[in-house]
Amino acid sequence: MSTLFPNRWLPLLLAAPMLALVTLFFYIPVFQAFYWSFFLERPFGGGSMFVGWDNHARVLSDPQFWSATYKTVVFMVIGPTIAVAVSLLLAVAADRHIRLAHPARNVLIWPKAVAGASIGVVFNFIFNPFVGILAPLNGLFPGLWNPGIDGADAFTMLIIAHVWGGIPFNFMILLAGLQSIPRTQYQAAAMDGAGPWRRIIDIQIPLIMPQIFFAMVLEYTESITSAFGLIDSMTQGGPGGATTLLVYKIFVDGFRGYDLSGAATQTTILMVLVLLFVLAQFALFERSVKYER
Amino acid sequence: MIENARSLNIAASALLLAGMIYILGPLYITLMTASQSYQYVVSNGVALIPGDQLLANVVRIFTETRIPIQLANSLFVALFHAVGVCALSFLAAFAIVYFRIRYGTMIFAVILATNFLPLETRVITTYQVAANIFSPINALFDVTGLTNLFVAVLGHPVQFELSLLDTHIGLVLPIMATGTGTFLFRQYFRSMPADLVKAAKMDGAGPVRFMWDILLPLTKTPLLALFIMMFLSGWTTYLWPLVASSTPDMQTAVVGLARLSPDSSGEIPDYPLIMAGAVVVCILPLLMVAMLQRFLVQGLVLTEK
Amino acid sequence: TDIEFWYGNTGTAEEAIQNACNAFNGAQDDHAVSCVGQGSYEVGMQKAIAAYRSGNSPVLIQFFDAGTLDLMLSDAVVPVQDIMPDVDWDSYINGARSYYETSTGELFSQPYNGSTLIMYANMDQLGEVGVTEVPQTWEEVITVAQSLKDAGHECPFVTDGHPWRVLEQFAARHGEPIASNNNGYGGLDAEYLFNQGVVAEHLSNLVEWRDQGLVRLNQDTAAGNYTNAFNAGECAMMENSTGSYAAAYAALGDAVEIAYAPMYEGYERHNTLIGGASIWTMKGHSDEEVEAAKAFLNFLRQDDQQIEFTRMTGYVPVTTSALDQLEAEGKLDEPEFATARTGVESLNMPGDDNSRGVRLGFYVQFREIFSEETQRAFNGEQPMQAALDTAKMRGDELLRRFEQTYQGVELP
Amino acid sequence: MTELATTLRAAASRIQLDAISKSYETNEVIPSMSVELAAGEFTVILGPSGCGKSTLLQMIAGLEKVSSGKIRIGSQEVQDLEPKRRGCAMVFQNYALYPHMSVRENIAYSLKVAGIPKTERTERVRAVAAMLALSDYLDRRPGQLSGGQRQRVAIGRAIVREPAVLLFDEPLSNLDAKLRHEMRIELAELHRRIGATTVFVTHDQAEAMTLADRILVMNKGQIEQFDTPRQVYGNPASTFVAGFIGSPPMNIFRVRGDGAKLCLENGEAVMPSSTTGDVLLGIRPEHVAIDAQGSSFPTFRARIDYREHLGSHEILNVSLASGETFTIATQLGDELGYGRTELELQFPPEHIHLFDVQTGKSLSVKKKVN
């Protein structure tokens, strides 16, 4: 096509810095992890032994691994879903011409500027069973809320903090989507007799399915990044491993326990898991969310 | 439109209000606690009312901690990350969209794949690479038998070594390996009028001139949005600077902030100091987001038109 | 020559280390040590591994007890006794030596911030129920705790359930093994044994006592952390490292009293284990750098330095000469130095093969496992015995993997 | 005629706008407008961009509030009713079809919202689809349809509710000329069959002329003329209408009347007239007589500046000695000698329009046009 330049080497040259970067810091580490998963590495080096699928067998037969995987999947399903759903509600609300819409559009993206690791302390504070905002509840029903004891509570706390940090990006994407819906589309629906509530369900949400899809896909990977910072600053995987997601377990096994081989093996499995998630997402939804206008 | 949307508008307002409280609550508590004294927090825990120690606590952050120098590190990381990602992904997207190369889609896929496996999932081996970025080459020597050749010819093996750990550049390069920017620019380029290229060709401009004279000026909005996004993610990134730096003076402010909570040394954490730290660390990006919010939304319409 | 020294402590201990560095750098011109904090022992160790693998390790590095065997077999460190054969290593107190020496009695690392487990009590609060002595047996502890609770005290005794406190120190002073082969000293084919006997009973007791409101854990405290809870006056008693003494004393003043960690009645008291950390010399450095390292190690070993460190932190002196000097100066009875006497005495109790130390591979990871399983028992998700059985099983897997990883390597 | 069409025709309602006005904040778009559209009438609104056509339509539809005034549809005052309760349906410029719904769902949507049972819905969609020749496309998405098909879906969506009033806001402007022509014919046919009161906004004169029962010419929110296409073309009420309708537009130039005749600036007489003072004289390009022989009124010598040959006829840009320039359309099939540069012109008095210089309003007695 004449909209393209014919040069052969220039594009490679232009893409080279980026390619070098992803090769060095993405593909080689990924490959390295894959490689290590077949070896027993000594922490300080100096000897590694080929063990075939032993590491995989060991990891796959480890209930802790499965429990961490299970928690990861739960987190990856619940976290992004809530983060996108909440953002969607907020975006739909902020898309209306109401007084609060303006400040909200600004305030709601502030968390983007705050690192999970630095807000974790605050959330711990807020959810402290003795002095936090739920403390009065504990006064009424002792032991109702204690993320230090109850794994479900701790998990909930992580999700709430994750959603807090996940709102900005999703909100921006979804709001941009809503704003790109032509006005006549609403007018047409109004003429068809659909009131404002009904239009949300019948028109707005279906029409920003592409954005919702996009946000969901990015949320999966984002949830992993975000989960690490939050777990590290809030629960350290506890209580009793209740919030040990795979990403944190890998960190702990590899960096605290010097189990490079085990960590590498789990890394490769986590990668497969994330990829499966993303691919499943694409397979299930991509076709159904592409509309030609 | 003539219709009764009151119920919806009230619901929407309530929702936005709740949303803003949700977002602002933790920030408010941070600020309040930062304004209290240590004693206050020791006896009261969370602070919901302002105190008068904010300035004093902030001054302590600047005098008693390494956060000032870590802020400088953060600024470096954030800026370098933003500039680097913008530049590299601009070039890469340009190569992918504007050239008649068959492997363009493949390059794109190769770059975009990085988005599906965050650094957190591969931190251990990334660390190994950062520890000696030539290790792949050395491994290549080993695998290809070149090492033996070197030993035979030179009498010793040739091994290159360059560690990025504990260097500023090492703090940022690995986190730059993401496809977001390339994706953004690709979508944007594809929505540009195709005739611009033809016009530029007729005007005698080659690819580089086209990129510099025409594409770049026209990409300001997404460029700015990406810059802000990447600045923020560079500023807030935690795990990598945590592992890639070993001295406090090399760490970023977010890591330094986390270090303010002592690791079981027996003192009650100085929450006002920590929160004052959080305020100090967040203030710059927060201002940036608040002021440039408009560009962010404009520039992030990622879906194809 | 400039060298680096990496350490893991934070808080007052970090201040003390920085003071020592400055003092060393100020005292002579030949060498300069930059002391770099890593935030925790684990992170320091992890950093060191990567640094060593990439050939950038610091000369000196502080490691904690739990990493001892990993380091000994790593082939990355040189025994201090090899590079400094002339030092009078025998002056190190027994508890410190036994933990860090090889089977041939050679010290691998130089003990530095030594600590051990002791009992802390807030005598103001104990006094309210008429108790004037720090309880010395678990039975007494529980009696006191009961009366505190009856008096409306929310948190009579607090611990965090960390294996160093509830497992290693407990087993050692009760003369019980946590693993076969004398806790691993006898070879890499050891197996964990803690899921039986008094160790297991004690852990089950803790669960019961917690349910009765006599014992509290981190998560049961408003402060969120047992040390903080004690220092804030929320809890009346705790078991903790001597290294926490300075903070407690600073917070509570004379109300704090310390004593040996409690025993069960009917058991003979053995020595407790040394905690804290020691300093290791890493391989791959030039002679000049090693010289600088030696000078720094010599400096730290000086009695004055040890005493100052003890004063600031509560860590105990690790050589008899330092202890002697303290005694000579008459400081041993000052509250500031309270831990020196109690701690060193506890360390110097007569021991047996089960109280030498822990020589088990991947032990850091085992601690994570132990904590995870017992936490779940404390939180009522499984019985403590089941938790211990699982922990043993998972721990044994670690040991086997360690054995496999270091196939053909001799235990030094 | 289908059953559906019969029902619709019965439903057609009169629309009365009673002194309605509209302002957006300080911007007065429609000052005050009163007009009555008969039941079943096809009204085309024509006017320059920004004159308030869409605003007017949207006020009728209930998509915009009136600032003041009353709107009656049938006998009901509707200005405060919600869109769905006014009995109007609307076809939008880009159709605004729901891209995520099939053709069937698009058409059925309003019925679904109204809670009409499934079986009835199916039946009515079937009837509408049959009428619009859409039966084969019911399961496609709008993205898979051609422009003309999309428009039919938009119309189907509008008529399935059997509205009393059909509103169109430039529905053809996105189509290419050929399709536009086809759709125009289809629309006329449709209106003939279902007979709903129709208001149709367009920029296109051919559409206005061919579709309208009456054309409403708007300018700056006000009605310039509201009359049949023939009247609007043949008797433009003002220079605005005259200049706006017809392509090329009517030639208009200033003449002076001395009580006996009208003269150009340089004194040349144009035609006999009792008018005195300055007036504007208008004549359509196709009405200028070329080389007309034997008539009694004055002729002018004109120079051809530029000629455009369009196959079927020619457009000439000519200038008079007095300086006036204007356009002439030659007769269909008639072609002037190629080499000619000068012509002899006449302005037949029966084709001349006179307008007031100040107001631009027509001074001619209204002629009856068939």
Add this chain to the structure above:
Amino acid sequence: MTELATTLRAAASRIQLDAISKSYETNEVIPSMSVELAAGEFTVILGPSGCGKSTLLQMIAGLEKVSSGKIRIGSQEVQDLEPKRRGCAMVFQNYALYPHMSVRENIAYSLKVAGIPKTERTERVRAVAAMLALSDYLDRRPGQLSGGQRQRVAIGRAIVREPAVLLFDEPLSNLDAKLRHEMRIELAELHRRIGATTVFVTHDQAEAMTLADRILVMNKGQIEQFDTPRQVYGNPASTFVAGFIGSPPMNIFRVRGDGAKLCLENGEAVMPSSTTGDVLLGIRPEHVAIDAQGSSFPTFRARIDYREHLGSHEILNVSLASGETFTIATQLGDELGYGRTELELQFPPEHIHLFDVQTGKSLSVKKKVN
């Protein structure tokens, strides 16, 4: 005439396409085409969408490679040269102005790329701007200009390099009818002044008819006819051309010749002719004679199905008793009685075209059209 215009006129070059062909992968867009465009000639390319017009233009410009064949501009073979070395300039459909540059920068850009010194650049931009009446807008951005001004900038950008060849790819298609008409006149004027060899792609017949020295009608990558507008209109070389040009298009129906006359399906005679067998008969809507009296050739009774009144004339859709339907355009200014439903028609032999049934090629002897 300005100095610039003189230079350009001098530069105009002949374009020769010598058996060029173009395929995209397996898709053969242009099988083989040879044609010669004279220096300074204004050629309009007309053809249905997708027939290869843009492709052809881009091959001349150097934006697309030819698959085979030679292109000569002047005396130089250019098919392997880069665009900038061919001496062509191009004006794009949506102008493709650089939105971030001022008008001045837009026009000067090619000079800047070519490394022409600043002072010369300024001078040449000034000259071009003066010629295109853009001098007052030099510091504006394209976004601040009207459609017509933008087009002038696009042309300015093209001619500032003093190209020998000017290429236009549907440059007017984005404008509204009125502006289009104005721009068309400006373009003709411009060409008259600078005289560069011009190739102009359009869909619009009025443009083709009025602008072209010669029209090149393309169909599926092949030349249907290449001749003056009058010839193309008056003597279409094929049914394709006949149906493509003229609005409404030529009526074409099948007749049978018995050696003496041509008859419709039902046997009614249309005109005397010595043709035997089936042929296609074509007659333009404006050439059908209505109610013509006293001529000797046959008449037909036709029923009016549908009439469109366009102000200046009417279009009638009529059908004959034999079933043929066709369109008639009434004379300008001439209006048939409103109530009439039947007409008496004649096909004047001088206006009749005959085409081969199989090939669609014209069978008529080529008539000279002035």
